[in-house]
Amino acid sequence: KAGVTQTPRYLIKTRGQQVTLSCSPISGHRSVSWYQQTPGQGLQFLFEYFSETQRNKGNFPGRFSGRQFSNSRSEMNVSTLELGDSALYLCASSLSGGRNYGYTFGSGTRLTVV
Amino acid sequence: TQLLEQSPQFLSIQEGENLTVYCNSSSVFSSLQWYRQEPGEGPVLLVTVVTGGEVKKLKRLTFQFGDARKDSSLHITAAQPGDTGLYLCAGDQGAQKLVFGQGTRLTINP
Numbered sequence: 112k113a114g115v116t117q118t119p120r121y122l123i124k125t126r127g128q129q130v131t132l133s134c135s136p137i138s139g140h141r142s143v144s145w146y147q148q149t150p151g152q153g154l155q156f157l158f159e160y161f162s163e164t165q166r167n168k169g170n171f172p173g174r175f176s177g178r179q180f181s182n183s184r185s186e187m188n189v190s191t192l193e194l195g196d197s198a199l200y201l202c203a204s205s206l207s208g209g210r211n212y213g214y215t216f217g218s219g220t221r222l223t224v225v
Numbered sequence: 226t227q228l229l230e231q232s233p234q235f236l237s238i239q240e241g242e243n244l245t246v247y248c249n250s251s252s253v254f255s256s257l258q259w260y261r262q263e264p265g266e267g268p269v270l271l272v273t274v275v276t277g278g279e280v281k282k283l284k285r286l287t288f289q290f291g292d293a294r295k296d297s298s299l300h301i302t303a304a305q306p307g308d309t310g311l312y313l314c315a316g317d318q319g320a321q322k323l324v325f326g327q328g329t330r331l332t333i334n335p
Contacts, residue, residue, distance in 0.1 A: 115267070142321060154268075154313065154325040167320045201267050208321040211275055213258050216267030 113138065115204050115217035123223045129190040132220045136183050136204030143185040144214065145177060148199040157200075160185055161207065192224045228252055229316055231326035238304060239334050246299045246329045248314035254324075255317050257290050257297040262311040262328075271299075304333045 116135040124130050136143050145157040156169040160179035177187040183204075189196055199221050203214035230249045238244055248257065256275045260268035272281050274290035274297060281288045285308075287300040297314055311330050315323040 144321065144323075146323075146325075153327045154315075154323075156322045156324070159321040161321070167322050169322070203267075209258075209273075209323075210256050210317045210319070210321075211273060213270040213273045214323070215270065216260075218265070218267050221265075 115202055115215050117200075117202050117217035117220050119220060120218065121221045121223075123225060124192050126192055126194060126224055128192050129188060130192060130222060131186055131188045132200055132202075132222075134185045134187075134202030134204075134217060136185070136202075137215055140204035140206055140215070141183050142205045142208050143179055143183065144203045144205075144209075145185070145187050146201045146203065147171075148201055148219070149197075154201070157187065159208075166208075189222075194224050197222060197224045228324045229314060229326035231312075231314055231329050233329060234327060235330050235332075237332040237334065240305060241303055244301050244304055244331070246312055246314075246331070247296070248298065248316075248326050249296045250316060251295065252316070252318065253294050255294075255319050257294070258315045258317065258323070259288055259297070259299055260313045260315060262313060268313055304331075306333045306335050309333050 142161045144159040148154045158168045163179045179185045199219045201219045202217045258273045259271040262268040272288045277294045278292045279290045285302045311328045313328045314326045
């Protein structure tokens with residue numbers, strides 16, 4: 112079966128712009144989580160959605176937002192981009208939350224802010 | 226403050242050797258997961274351990290969850306060049322949120 116699909120794979124944006132990243136989970140998975148990965152901070156949790164509702168949010172500024180659609184596809188948006196937002200953004204899906212069975216990650220979107 | 230401390234951060238060994246990676250915390254986790262990540266790709270789940278004291282084996286990889294569910298270890302027997310990668314432990318404290326360690330970058334030299 113198809114894995115988690117993230118688009119686009121690479122993005123280059125200018126400071127101050129906004130960006131939208133997309134994630135299509137594994138068919139049947141209703142939980143979608145987003146993580147930011149940087150060399151200095153590692154992987155950090157952004158937020159998690161289940162059935163179009165945000166169930167948990169990490170410690171990121173309000174410039175980071177997301178949403179989930181009725182088909183479980185999810186988008187995250189970053190407004191007023193800063194240089195420090197350059198990172199690999201990873202999406203992970205699970206049936207209902209991956210406590211017992213873990214998460215399936217996509218290949219990520221590499222965002223570069225210049 | 227890093228909730229999950231992984232050690233060592235870097236490890237380079239020869240093919241055929243054994244190794245152990247540690248993941249330690251002062252916090253209790255409902256489950257502990259191990260992932261392996263290749264450059265330019267997302268992490269791939271290796272195992273999930275849920276019960277304190279649990280041991281799981283995956284071919285040459287052995288995973289253990291501490292009795293108090295605060296720590297875990299990954300042991301690789303007879304390492305092969307294909308084992309090279311970034312190994313990440315991640316703790317689930319509930320609320321569908323994973324806390325990741327900084328990772329162990331493992332290199333197996335032929």
